[in-house]
Amino acid sequence: MNTARTRLYVDAQYTSPYAMSAFVVLKEKSIDFELIALDLGAREHQAKDYAHLSLTQRVPTLVQGDFALSESSAIIEYLEEAFPQAPVFPQDIKQRARARQIQAWLRSDLMPIRQQRSTEVVFCGQKRPPLTADAAPAVSKLFDAASTLLADGREYLFGEWSIADVDLALMLNRLILNGDDVPPALVQYAQRQWQRPSVQAWLNLSR
Incomplete structure (x- = not known):
């Protein structure tokens, strides 16, 4: 497949965890792409031209030729099937299902953590007040x-790296990078994922 016209639309602040996941997958698969940043505060994602590309008018949106796809989970699964080299999901069917389960859970649950520890903590070095009591059940979960998932001290969720490791590490880093108490083994796990070159490429974008 010709990837010369591949474009990835992301937020201009580079704080979207979903844009980060799509970006990391493109890097892992060595796909040449153009990164285009939209100012969400200025509602550039609602502009007519972008709305024509992105069905959901959100970031990330991937564009290849005349094909455009929004929603990070759909983008990642499309890239995995279209570019099977350098897989980002486990090859075992049950482990692959588990990885997708973890990703879906992290995207849809744990709202108190996401609300009280925005990704500006992770990507911009901001610090937030102590967690409220309402967040305790989510943190415990x-x-x-x-x-x-990491009970045997493994370095990765499924023996080898997968994109689910990035998503889990990001959620943990919402707490770790704010200075909240996190079990040492989980801190080490998150720090390990953060050193991956594809992740570092996102972290090193100018904010």
């Missing part, structure tokens, strides 16, 4: 699930 996150720690319990992550500790269960």
